[in-house]
Amino acid sequence: MINAHFSVAVRGAVSVWRASLTFADALQQLNDPVALGNTLLPEIDRLLQLRSLTCVNVKAYAWNAPFVYLPKVFDHNELSETPTGFLPVPNNEATLAARASAIGCIAVLGSNTVSYGSENDGALFVNLVVIPGESHQSEKSKGSMKGHTDGVWFPIRGERHPWDNRVAPSPDFVCLCALRNPKQVPTTVMPLSEVLAKLTPATVSELGIPQYNIGPQGTFRKRLREIFGSDVIVEDSQLLFWVEGQPWIRYSHSSARTADDELSAASLAMDEFKAACLECASSHPLEPGDIVLVNNRLSLHGRAEVGEEHGEDSRWLLRTYGLDTTDLDADQWHANSRYMLYP
Known part of the structure; x- marks a missing residue:
């Protein structure tokens, strides 16, 4: 029931916040997610306490779960036609509610809502x-x-990036807000604990050895090449980390490679990992108004085929990131930004 209670608390707190502001003022507050998160937190916590929960309880739950699925967090009425590009996000009541709700959810997790200047x-x-x-x-x-x-x-x-200490960490959480999903296209989640349970100890050990090459995903690639040069492959990386006794994963089927031949222990381990991910995938068709917080350390995620339909009333999600920024240095942020990370 913690998911349902969390949803109700965030929905209630955002409603109280929205009622006190003009549309323009509410929209302006999205530009400072740290301040907005701090504004929403007390009311979220008060509403959770009515259900014998606190933000501390929710945070502990989320940091140990592969994902948190929150139903009916925001109203999706007064929605414009689905865009046909990453940007811009149209400004209307539905996208305003979705974005404020996401910022509130991430604040409860002890994180900040962030972006990366290179994406x-x-x-x-x-x-x-x-x-x-x-x-x-x-x-x-x-x-x-x-x-x-x-x-x-x-x-x-x-960890620090081998090329530049200013490079910020990857996100702890990937936040998806569903505005439209008429074909019920599912988001898929693969819990790391279930994936590793299907592998031998030898395979798990190989994944934790710094022997893999990792390149940037497509949305980052062009800008990172402009900043760092044409070849932005990070060599001698590991896919699996142990953090305070808990396994964390860093992997992309399109961006992780081995330097050795296809029959090397490293390559075979990655193939077994891919196969285990497929076996452990669970499907979650998001309904309009839902939010899912995918733990980017404890799980992998993907989606089913979307199809050709675009614009009009086709599938539309909003995405943002959450990260515990407590230990970041000042130069890991872009100057004059409360949310944009380097590079």
């Missing part, structure tokens, strides 16, 4: 929609996505 111009929220045309980006927007973690080129929290 989509550093936008805090982006549209996940079908992009018309025949470009590579368009084709990817229509197809399925295998199991991956977001921001795979970036280090996990607590």
Whole structure:
């Protein structure tokens, strides 16, 4: 029941916040997610306490779960036509409620809502929609996505990037807000604990050896090449980390490679990992008004095939990231931004 109680508390707190502001003022507050999160937290906590919970309880739950599914968190009425690109996010009551709700959810987890300057111009929220045309980006927007973690080129929290200490960590949470999903296209989640349970100890050990090459995912690639050069492969990376006794994963089927031949122990271990991910995938068709918080350390996520339909009333999610920024240095942020991380 913790998911349902969390949903009700966030919905109630955002409603109270929205009622006291004009649309323009509410929209302006989205630009400072730290301040907005702090504004929403006391009311969320008060509403949770009416259900014998606190923000501390929810935070502990989320940090140990592969994902948190929150039904009916926000109203999705007064929605414009589905966009046909990552940006811009249209400004209307539905997208306002979704974004404020996401910021509130992430604040409860002890994290900040963040973006990366090297992806989509550093936008805090982006549209996940079908992009018309025949470009590579368009084709990817229509197809399925295998199991991956977001921001795979970036280090996990607590590590430093081998190229530049200013590079911020990958996100702890990937937040998806459903605005439309008429074909019930499911988001898929693969809990790391279930995946590892299907592997031998030898395979698990191979995944934790720094012997893999990792490149950036497509939405980051162009800008990172402009910043760091044409070859942005990070060599001698590991896919599996142990953090305070708990396994964390960093993996993308399209971005992780082995330097050795296809029959090496490292390559075979990655193949076994891929197969186990497929066996452990669970499907979750998001309904309009739902939010899912995917733990980017303890699970992988993807989606089923979306299809060709675009614009009008086709599938539309908003995505943002959550990260515990407590230990970040000042130069890991973009100057004059409360949410944009370097690079």
